[in-house]
Amino acid sequence: MRAGELREAFSSFWAERGHEVRASASLIPHEPSLLFTVAGMVPFMPYFLGTEVPPTRRMVTIQKCVRAGGKHNDLDDIGRTNRHFTFFEMMGNFSFGDYFKAEAIPWAWEFVTEVLGLDADKLWVTVHFSDDEAAEIWQTKVGVPAERIQRLDKDNWWAAGDVGPCGPCSEIFYDLGPDHGPGGGPAHGGEDRFVEIWNLVFMQFAADGTGELTPLEAPGIDTGAGLERILAVLQGVPAAWDIDLFAPLLAEAERICGKTYGADPETDVSMRIFADHARATAMLISDGVFPSNEDRGHVLRRIIRRAVRHAWVLGVTDVVMPRLTEIVVDVMGDHYTDLVANRQFIAEVVAREEERFRATLAAGQKILDEELRKVQEQLDSAGQSSPARRRQPPRPAPGGETLQGAPIAASHSGPQRRVLQSSKEAAPRPLTLPGEVAFRLHDTFGFPVEVTEEILAERSFRIDRDGFEAAMKEQRERARADRTGGPTFADERYRELLAQFGPTDFVRDSPTVADARVLAVFEMTSPDGSADGAVESAMEGAAEGEGLVEVFLDRTPFYAESGGQIGDIGTITGPQGTIEVLDCTYALADLHRHIGRISGEVESGTMVSAEIDDERRAAIRRNHTGTHILHWALREVLGDHVKQAGSLVAPDRLRFDFSHYEGVSPAQLREIERVANAEIIANGRCRHYETSMSHAQSIGAIAFFGDKYGDVVRVLEAGPHSVELCGGTHVAALGDIGHLRVISESSIGSNMRRIEAVTGLATVDRLADAEDTLSSLAEMLNSQPDEISAAVQRRLDETKELRRQVRDLQRALSSGRADELVASAVDGVVIADLGDLERDALRDLTVSVRDRDGIRAVVLASAPPGGGVALVAAVDPAGTLSAGALLADAARIVGGGFGAKGDPPLVVAGGRNPDGISDALTQARVAALGN
Known part of the structure; x- marks a missing residue:
């Protein structure tokens, strides 16, 4: 049975038992405590809590899930076990206050044994130690022998998070046989022998985060059946990595690496990471997540970068992720059709992200290698050696860098067994990289701390996390998102x-x-x-x-x-x-x-x-409908990949956040505004009505990010082109919006942009303010408003000419001042403060004095009218003094520095602190004369 056949068999079985078949919800959940949809029941949490009434009492879904951030994070286990995936599909049947244990348990057994045809003698069952009811049903109603029913504690208690619905669960395990590990059932045997294929969660309680449990008024059923795990059993392969969903991806990974899957355990880990991370990447981007430095986008960026780093370590210099995501679309696009529609966009996003990161990786790797060499030198000087040096020799990486890798041993219990295990070798105590180094790599060079940790782990090093977190405190305390509006769970x-x-x-x-x-x-x-x-x-x-x-x-x-x-x-x-x-x-x-x-x-x-306040509401209506037109215009000009990522509709302005991979040029911004206003002026009718979700989808209605929709939805047709789901308030015709004026466009994060705009009377007020400003400027420039540009240019030309005249006068005066400075020389060294002399004039004067007979060195300083400090040092090229040495400490005193390479005879430095000029010159005098 292949993946598509299993999905169809599961949905049909439960549909025959009165369940409504629902499509998978987005990977972006509406529950604010979760980064991603981590289980099949997440979209239905309000139904289990009783805060919303379900449209039907029975449902069946095949839900897209990601576990890669927050509490539910399997990222570090990917590729090293047969049980963990970043992205996976969870098949589930749900009862909301309808049937319970007495029906759910026998139906689960019927599907597993009769539809899937699994041997009942190879199945084991676990229940929570407190759940006598479930144990009784399994034994007396289903007929599972008592010796194959085991009771567990935490492993048989399920919760979506610290708060929310929870309850005991009962799991079905398949025994792969003695070749795959020790016996004793799932409670005592090997994890790779007894594979969990079914989890019946009995939703009976609501957790409030303090440990208190409140019984739910309508207990329900939440089944979680991992599609990938079941396929591994059905297809008779040794690991879930060998099922039909992964085989094409691993074949592409072999082509990318030029290596054979199964030949080397360490390389196998990288190939599995390629396959897993490509699936998660394609699915997340298709659902509207962009690589960024915040929240979900940060997790996606980390997923992409982990895959790229594994390619880097294997010596792969070509961009790999676009090729892998193309295979994901080919394998899964028949069921998840959005992947096909977004194929090109997904490839473009991951290509840009990978290219940027490869440049970062090359730069950061060199810096990290240098820091680790310093630690190694300290150890060598103390007569020690690092654990990584004791364990294995270095191996080359792209660009000639040297990487250390901790060996991983493979345990083969069968001819095709591919299960990676940790090395049995005693792990040496890791050495510590200072936290400030990791922070500098992160903050200055954009080198992710997770990547630093992974590289260090391979070399038996670790990061001083306390030091790193202290350095990162200010960034980590930034507000993540606007989350307001009352309690998370209902009072x-x-x-x-x-x-x-x-x-x-x-x-x-x-x-x-x-x-x-x-x-x-x-x-x-x-x-x-x-x-x-x-x-x-x-x-x-x-x-x-x-x-x-x-x-x-x-x-x-x-x-x-x-x-x-x-x-x-x-x-x-x-x-x-x-x-x-x-x-x-x-x-x-x-x-x-x-x-x-x-x-x-x-x-x-x-x-x-x-x-x-109806006047205020009218302004809000204009801005809200304007938001929809702006969204349409953005997609028209920038492309269909633009997706809304947040908005604010207020009476005085609108704000629209959207996904886009580069800055919006002034020409594009003008075109967006022109397209939007052309649509508004056409004065198309706005229709706002209720319909079914299926009909809304059939007419191409776009759902706004962060909004939640039921079976009956409100659709806004704003003119002939914009069709979106929205429950807000809107104008009757587009002309009611008035003129839409964009007032700003900016970046709010990697691949995330923000536009602010005004409509209606706010636009009129803004234009009036602009007219007042122009009139005021025209009066100051003694011109007319329509001649301001020419008047400003005349003033700029006049200013430029005056500055030229000042420089010429200063140069003329400098020749006379040069004589005075030469006369003040002490042992051929001139040190002086020249007041507010311009930088160029100061440089010319320094050279003029240095070129006089008997002068070995000159250091002059000034505080130019434009602000800051100027320091210039010039020395006799044939002499023994160094211009750089004369200014090294002096520049620091005035809060500046210089970037001269080598040891030139003339060095110019800048600074921020004019009050330090006297001390800086004293320091230069000491450097030149020793007193």
């Missing part, structure tokens, strides 16, 4: 409100709701905006801190912040009090929370009038 009060009253009725098309009912009023006391204590009424000043409360209504005109659009402000007015609404967010999905300051009294159950 029980919010759940009760949602369960009792249902979702908030959002009245989208009216600025006022005259007959809203107050469902609850909570005092706000915590910094994150969560409530602490419910009250029947909130009196003025009752709440602590800023006196803020959060109010819940059955229906509201207030838009809750989401999709980049900020929440509405306005007022809620009742018979005995008023609430000034300062923001509106989601407490839970579909539950609007109005945050405001109260005057008077507002009681639960009261009928109130809710009114938004």
Whole structure:
């Protein structure tokens, strides 16, 4: 059974049992505590928690997963075991409060034994030590012998993270036989003999991060069945690396390396890393992740660079990753069609990343080699040798560098067995590279610390991590992303409100709701905006801190912040009090929370009038629709690879972050603005409507990054070209946006750009400000606004001429000053401060004095009008003094230096500290005269 056949068999089996077949969700999860989708259940966490109602009680998916960052990080094990992959496919069937253990366990057994045809006598089962119910079902209902049911502790407890749904699990293992390791079942036997092929997670609890577990109201089933592991068993190959999904990639790796897979254990590790990392790279880029220095992009960059470094160590000088990702598309594109659509773009991104890193690798490798040589020299002088030198001789790498590699032994328990194990040799104690060296490599040369660690590990060195982290503290403390808007997991009060009253009725098309009912009023006391204590009424000043409360209504005109659009402000007015609404967010999905300051009294159950600031909303509508047109224009001008990576829609401006691999030129920016405004002027109709997700996808609607969508979605057709999913508020026709004006474009990270723009009246105000500025400049230049360029050029020409005249006068005066300076010489050495003399004039004067009879050396200093310090030293070329030596310490005193090579007779230095000139000249005098 090949990969495609297994996917089809799994989906069909569960579809026949009432499960809705769902396509894989993105590798970018909506759960903020996770970098990537690490398991099949991640997209369904709100359903297990009860914060959202699932559209159906049974689902089946084949989910793309990546484990390469944060808590779920298998990166360092890749290629060295048969069980770990950066990217993998998790087959799963799910029950949300429907069937449970009694149905899930027998169905799992039926699929494994009858559909896949695996021998029941080779299957073992594990359960959590506390789960008597599952053990009983396995033994009495399924018929698994008691001796093949084993109880474990942590290995049979599953959780997506420190917070969220969790519960006991029960796993099915396949016994590959005694040739693959010791017996004793999965609890006691060899990990490479007993292969986990099925994990039944019984979702019974929610963890809050403190160790407390809360029973879920509707326990569910989450099955995780690793497609790659099952294929290895079905295809009868010794390792998952030999299945049909990896074979073409390993064949390409052989061509790249010019080596045979299976011939050398260490080379096998590199080839496996090529295959694994190429799959993860292609999948992540296709899902919208770009190599960068932050979060997901940092992990992707590390994945690409690990593969490239392994190619480098093997002596491969050609770019390798584009070739590998092309094979990934060929192998997996029939099921994941986005790969085919993004084939060329994926190849371009990885090619640019690899080329840049190869240059970095060459430079960083030389510096690292030099630092390690210094450590080695210190050891040699002390009569010691490094562990790496004791263990094995160096081997050459590209460019003639010498690399040390720690040997890895292979354990072959069968003729085709390819399982890498650590060397049995006792590991010498590693030596330490100073943390500041690793930081300098990282900060100055862009050499990743992970790569430094890997290279050092091969040579039995390690990094002083404490020193490195101390040097990196400021960078590591930078804000990662804007994550605001309430608690990560729902407060029980919010759940009760949602369960009792249902979702908030959002009245989208009216600025006022005259007959809203107050469902609850909570005092706000915590910094994150969560409530602490419910009250029947909130009196003025009752709440602590800023006196803020959060109010819940059955229906509201207030838009809750989401999709980049900020929440509405306005007022809620009742018979005995008023609430000034300062923001509106989601407490839970579909539950609007109005945050405001109260005057008077507002009681639960009261009928109130809710009114938004409609003028502010109108400005937001213009900017939000403008964001969609800007997105379309970016793709038109720069290419379809442009994907939204964040946005802010406020009344005064819009901000749009997008993926792009290079800077946007001024000409491109002008064209983007022109294309966007041409579309706006055409005044196409804007249609905003609800439809099914399947229909939205069929018409090519683009989903915005970070937004979450259900089966029913809102589509915005902004004119004839832009079709996107969006739940925000928008104009009726594009002409309502007014003129869109780009005010800035900049880089916010590697391969990430940001545009800020204004629309509507903000554009008018900006143009008026620009006119005022032009008029003011014209008045200062004694010209008309349309003649400012010519007037400025005249002033520049005049300034240039005046500076030329000043230089000529200074040179004329210098000849006279030269005589004075020569007369002040002591033992043929002239040292003097020339006040504010220009740099060029100072240099000319120094040379003029040096060329007089009897002068051995001249050091002159000045503080030029443009700022800073100028130091010039000139010596007799036939003499014994050195110009560089005269200025070496003097330049440091004024906070500067010089870059002269060799020992020239004339050296010019700069500095930042004019107050240090006197001390600098004293130091030069000591260097020249010794006093």
